[in-house]
Amino acid sequence: MERGNIQSAIDEIGKVCGHTTTDPAELLLYSFDSAKIKHKPDCVVFPESTEEVSEIVKICARRRIPVTARGAGTGCIGGAVPVEGGAALVLTKMNRIIAFNPDGLYVEVEPGIVNAELSGFLEKRGFFYPPDPASLKSSTIGGNVATGAGGPSAVKYGVTGDYVMGLTVVLADGSVLDTGIKTDKGVVGYDLKKLFVGSEGTLGIITKIRLKILPKPEAVVTATAVFPERKDAVSAVIAILHKGIRPRTLEYIDRTAIRCVEGYLKAGLPVNAGAILLMETDGKTADAEKEMDDIREVCLAGGAESLIIAENREEAEAQWKTRRSISASLNRLRPTKINEDVTVPRNRIAELMERTAEMSERTGLPIVNFGHAGDGNIHVNVMTDANDAEEYELALKTVGEILDLTLALDGTLSGEHGIGITKKPYIAREIGATGVKISKAIKKALDPDNILNPGKIFP
Amino acid sequence: MERGNIQSAIDEIGKVCGHTTTDPAELLLYSFDSAKIKHKPDCVVFPESTEEVSEIVKICARRRIPVTARGAGTGCIGGAVPVEGGAALVLTKMNRIIAFNPDGLYVEVEPGIVNAELSGFLEKRGFFYPPDPASLKSSTIGGNVATGAGGPSAVKYGVTGDYVMGLTVVLADGSVLDTGIKTDKGVVGYDLKKLFVGSEGTLGIITKIRLKILPKPEAVVTATAVFPERKDAVSAVIAILHKGIRPRTLEYIDRTAIRCVEGYLKAGLPVNAGAILLMETDGKTADAEKEMDDIREVCLAGGAESLIIAENREEAEAQWKTRRSISASLNRLRPTKINEDVTVPRNRIAELMERTAEMSERTGLPIVNFGHAGDGNIHVNVMTDANDAEEYELALKTVGEILDLTLALDGTLSGEHGIGITKKPYIAREIGATGVKISKAIKKALDPDNILNPGKIFP
Numbered sequence: 001m002e003r004g005n006i007q008s009a010i011d012e013i014g015k016v017c018g019h020t021t022t023d024p025a026e027l028l029l030y031s032f033d034s035a036k037i038k039h040k041p042d043c044v045v046f047p048e049s050t051e052e053v054s055e056i057v058k059i060c061a062r063r064r065i066p067v068t069a070r071g072a073g074t075g076c077i078g079g080a081v082p083v084e085g086g087a088a089l090v091l092t093k094m095n096r097i098i099a100f101n102p103d104g105l106y107v108e109v110e111p112g113i114v115n116a117e118l119s120g121f122l123e124k125r126g127f128f129y130p131p132d133p134a135s136l137k138s139s140t141i142g143g144n145v146a147t148g149a150g151g152p153s154a155v156k157y158g159v160t161g162d163y164v165m166g167l168t169v170v171l172a173d174g175s176v177l178d179t180g181i182k183t184d185k186g187v188v189g190y191d192l193k194k195l196f197v198g199s200e201g202t203l204g205i206i207t208k209i210r211l212k213i214l215p216k217p218e219a220v221v222t223a224t225a226v227f228p229e230r231k232d233a234v235s236a237v238i239a240i241l242h243k244g245i246r247p248r249t250l251e252y253i254d255r256t257a258i259r260c261v262e263g264y265l266k267a268g269l270p271v272n273a274g275a276i277l278l279m280e281t282d283g284k285t286a287d288a289e290k291e292m293d294d295i296r297e298v299c300l301a302g303g304a305e306s307l308i309i310a311e312n313r314e315e316a317e318a319q320w321k322t323r324r325s326i327s328a329s330l331n332r333l334r335p336t337k338i339n340e341d342v343t344v345p346r347n348r349i350a351e352l353m354e355r356t357a358e359m360s361e362r363t364g365l366p367i368v369n370f371g372h373a374g375d376g377n378i379h380v381n382v383m384t385d386a387n388d389a390e391e392y393e394l395a396l397k398t399v400g401e402i403l404d405l406t407l408a409l410d411g412t413l414s415g416e417h418g419i420g421i422t423k424k425p426y427i428a429r430e431i432g433a434t435g436v437k438i439s440k441a442i443k444k445a446l447d448p449d450n451i452l453n454p455g456k457i458f459p
Numbered sequence: 460m461e462r463g464n465i466q467s468a469i470d471e472i473g474k475v476c477g478h479t480t481t482d483p484a485e486l487l488l489y490s491f492d493s494a495k496i497k498h499k500p501d502c503v504v505f506p507e508s509t510e511e512v513s514e515i516v517k518i519c520a521r522r523r524i525p526v527t528a529r530g531a532g533t534g535c536i537g538g539a540v541p542v543e544g545g546a547a548l549v550l551t552k553m554n555r556i557i558a559f560n561p562d563g564l565y566v567e568v569e570p571g572i573v574n575a576e577l578s579g580f581l582e583k584r585g586f587f588y589p590p591d592p593a594s595l596k597s598s599t600i601g602g603n604v605a606t607g608a609g610g611p612s613a614v615k616y617g618v619t620g621d622y623v624m625g626l627t628v629v630l631a632d633g634s635v636l637d638t639g640i641k642t643d644k645g646v647v648g649y650d651l652k653k654l655f656v657g658s659e660g661t662l663g664i665i666t667k668i669r670l671k672i673l674p675k676p677e678a679v680v681t682a683t684a685v686f687p688e689r690k691d692a693v694s695a696v697i698a699i700l701h702k703g704i705r706p707r708t709l710e711y712i713d714r715t716a717i718r719c720v721e722g723y724l725k726a727g728l729p730v731n732a733g734a735i736l737l738m739e740t741d742g743k744t745a746d747a748e749k750e751m752d753d754i755r756e757v758c759l760a761g762g763a764e765s766l767i768i769a770e771n772r773e774e775a776e777a778q779w780k781t782r783r784s785i786s787a788s789l790n791r792l793r794p795t796k797i798n799e800d801v802t803v804p805r806n807r808i809a810e811l812m813e814r815t816a817e818m819s820e821r822t823g824l825p826i827v828n829f830g831h832a833g834d835g836n837i838h839v840n841v842m843t844d845a846n847d848a849e850e851y852e853l854a855l856k857t858v859g860e861i862l863d864l865t866l867a868l869d870g871t872l873s874g875e876h877g878i879g880i881t882k883k884p885y886i887a888r889e890i891g892a893t894g895v896k897i898s899k900a901i902k903k904a905l906d907p908d909n910i911l912n913p914g915k916i917f918p
Contacts, residue, residue, distance in 0.1 A: 101804075101806075102701075103697060103804070103805065103806030104804035104805065104806055104807075104869070105700070105805075106804075147646065148646035148650075150644055154643070154644060155643070158644075159644050161650070162621075171893070171897070175893055176893065177891075177893045177894060177897060178891060178893075178894070179890065179894055181802075181871045182804050182869040182870070182871075183802040183803060183804055183834070183835050183836075183869075183870055183871050183874070184613070184614070184802070184834035184835060184836075185609055185613060185617075185618050185802060185834055185836060185871075185874050185875065186802055186871035186872075186873065186874060187606060187607035187609075187657045187873050187874070187875060187876070187877045187878075188871055188872050188873050188877075188878060188882075188886060188889050188890060189657075189878060189886055189890050189894065189895075189898050189916055189917075190654060190657070190658055190662075190898045190901060191607075191620070191653055191654065191656065191657055192890075192894065192897060192898065194650050194653035194654070195649060195650065195653070195654055195901075197650065198646045198648075198649070198650055199649055203649075214703075215700070215701055215702070215703040216703075217703060218703065238562060241564070241674070242561075242674055243674070244673075244674040244675075244676060244677065244742070244743070283703070284703070286749075287746060287749075290745075290746075343640075343642040343643070343644060343645055344642060345560075345562070345563035345565075345641050345642055346562065346563065346564075347560075347562030347563050348563075375642070375643035375644055376642050376643060377642075377643075377644060410563070410641040410642075411641070411642055412640045412641075412642050412644075412645035412647055413645075413647050414645065414646050414647050415642070415644050415645060415646065416644065416646060417646070418646045418647075419646075419647060419648060423647075427647060427648055430647050431638065431647060431648050431651075432636075432637060434630070434634055434635065434636045434637075435636060435637070435638055435648065435651065436648075438630070438636060438651060438905065439648050439649045439651065441904040441905065442649060442654075442901060442904055442905075444904065445900040445901055445903065445904035446897065446900065446901075457648055458648075
């Protein structure tokens with residue numbers, strides 16, 4: 001599809017939105033996200049309302065010029081990179097809480113609000129928004145919705161999409177769609193809101209979000225269990241869930257990760273353990289404590305050498321520090337980290353671990369596994385050096401093998417990051433030719449000129 | 460769109476599927492569902508595999524002949540009625556459990572399996588499939604998915620769509636789509652499975668379903684609270700949920716319903732109560748008991764005159780009998796019941812009750828309210844006589860007022876039944892012109908000749 005005149009579009013956008021720029025520094029700043037793939041937009045726009053977004057999209061639609069929306073740029077798969085140029089729509093100025101409805105148990109927010117800001121607002125008022133991606137201190141709710149973000153608490157509380165009750169979306173022709181409900185359930189026509197969740201800005205630009213909220217649990221109990229054998233840690237995950245226990249988090253950290261963190265933190269971590277599980281229970285104080293006692297029983301019966309319950313907030317923070325320091329500590333192994341957030345059925349985690357250990361041994365590349373074992377979402381990190389062409393090629397080949405293995409284990413290529421640019425070559429392996437065809441038909445129906453975040457998801 | 464030759468299609472279908480009939484008795488039998496609106500198909504087909512469904516759809520697609528899939532026909536909105544004739548595809552022979560994966564916490568079933576059969580199978584093995592529509596003893600899982608069915612346990616466990624991990628769907632051209640995951644989460648491309656949930660057979664014919672299952676709770680505690688004042692019962696619902704208590708069910712029954720059931724059962728029900736709440740908690744025995752104690756405290760502090768906890772299964776059954784007998788007992792009031800499953804935010808339930816009471820007083824038509832108060836899904840029943848033309852017209856007008864009231868209260872027209880034929884005239888009031896336009900664009904993209912269950916959902 002031939003694109004129209006970009007300069008006249010920029011001029012017209014400037015009249016709608018005061019904060020429109022072609023400053024080269026800004027173009028560079030908004031040319032990448034956490035995937036570090038770069039492509040500059042032709043202009044960067046900071047709209048402040050649904051109406052402005054609608055006008056901007058109309059201007060671009062008339063000229064078939066690409067519009068790529070973005071929040072904080074913490075996405076891991078290049079989803080926010082304007083690979084065909086055009087307008088980068090930065091939504092961080094649209095960061096208000098529009099409505100707080102405690103009786104209806106929902107909030108309405110603009111897409112640019114940072115996850116942790118919303119969580120903080122709610123906590124002060126006795127409420128709770130569970131989805132907690134690792135990026136929560138900087139990532140925006142709009143980005144969380146557009147990618148379908150998860151987090152450690154997904155094992156109990158589900159992912160972002162489970163909290164989306166309604167959306168306001170600017171469509172490819174600039175028209176505005178209000179979709180969704182203010183109730184817990186509803187079956188009136190197709191579930192359009194779910195179609196936009198995880199669609200990475202390719203079907204519309206989200207300008208308002210209604211999110212379900214929960215009453216804040218009275219207590220959170222945190223504990224770390226140390227397993228001499230990796231496979232026992234994995235078996236314990238399944239045993240805990242089969243007992244009907246519903247931990248708030250159930251995180252797995254393998255020996256390589258423990259050793260990296262210990263080298264970094266010098267915290268006296270159990271460097272000879274096969275794996276550790278970091279777990280939380282929540283609810284009424286007595287219930288959360290009882291549930292952690294049940295977990296302790298399962299873990300000790302299942303080969304754990306210890307389970308230490310944090311006695312206070314400081315001790316809990318210290319336990320979490322191990323988990324949170326993994327990513328930063330990994331560069332002690334190799335300068336480049338290729339992080340795949342593959343997800344397998346819980347009963348296949350052990351196989352995933354074994355087979356990636358074999359790959360590591362065979363290739364000599366360190367492969368570090370950690371993440372949300374409770375829902376099978378393991379972050380498999382292949383460590384390499386992007387400046388060593390031969391090794392990097394081997395690393396990419398190994399990543400391909402890991403993705404094939406994941407599918408062979410009935411898994412999915414991405415639990416919470418999405419497809420964007422980086423996983424585009426692999427999507428058909430998972431969803432098949434018919435899945436791609438149907439998805440493209442929907443894209444074509446909603447965005448016939450392919451102006452919304454073109455070049456993403458589909459090969 | 461002009462349709463092709465039906466007789467040649469029937470001949471060809473007969474070669475693919477042995478059980479194909481044009482027997483007038485069968486055509487009549489499959490001409491309606493629980494909405495009692497009738498339109499005969501041209502033939503009735505009982506396929507036994509995805510391949511057969513695919514072949515049948517291909518035969519119809521070549522002639523642009525309608526295909527309307529159905530299960531047990533328990534739907535309340537005419538969704539299974541073949542209003543444009545063509546082939547009625549009865550999926551009740553496809554009723555196998557294909558896979559039971561306790562470690563992966565999922566089952567795979569064919570669409571024709573009855574909800575209660577699946578539940579029974581799982582319970583015997585210590586597992587649990589929560590969605591429990593009132594029709595569960597006869598309705599099929601395929602129909603539950605196609606309508607997005609709910610049930611009393613939705614307040615804690617969510618609705619059918621929350622359990623759908625994957626689907627096999629025969630598309631409008633007869634091609635077969637496998638979509639979804641075998642894991643708890645995944646964000647690989649558009650969430651196609653969610654698009655088919657609640658799409659009432661208009662986008663594809665579901666031939667295989669993968670459902671999430673849970674470990675069966677150790678105990679269920681049942682109790683009934685009696686409130687002299689209706690408004691106190693409604694306030695207690697909100698208070699319970701705000702305490703962070705998560706009842707498994709939280710059902711509301713108003714005075715008119717209590718009196719009807721008492722006239723029918725002679726069970727000594729509290730006929731002077733404003734309303735009663737029927738509630739369950741579940742989980743580990745001690746936890747479920749503790750949670751019901753917490754509920755008792757909230758109810759008694761909030762104006763309940765009593766809360767009786769069932770001491771055993773028989774007492775629990777007796778309490779549920781009241782709830783389950785409402786529909787049958789209502790014909791004591793009037794021969795015709797118009798049942799709307801509107802849903803409002805919980806904090807607007809009281810207004811819905813008050814305003815429908817006013818309507819009842821003004822029109823002289825009994826209006827009976829009961830249902831899933833925990834998620835705001837109230838079954839509002841306007842009682843009338845369809846043979847009294849004048850009164851029936853008044854009743855339909857009143858239903859229109861109730862739907863308008865529901866939207867004014869930020870509610871949705873249907874919590875769990877769907878749109879089908881009966882609510883088609885109202886859908887644009889809720890989802891708006893843009894919502895209808897986008898939904899139709901998706902329908903057109905997936906079913907360009909409009910052969911899949913035509914005449915439904917959209918005006």
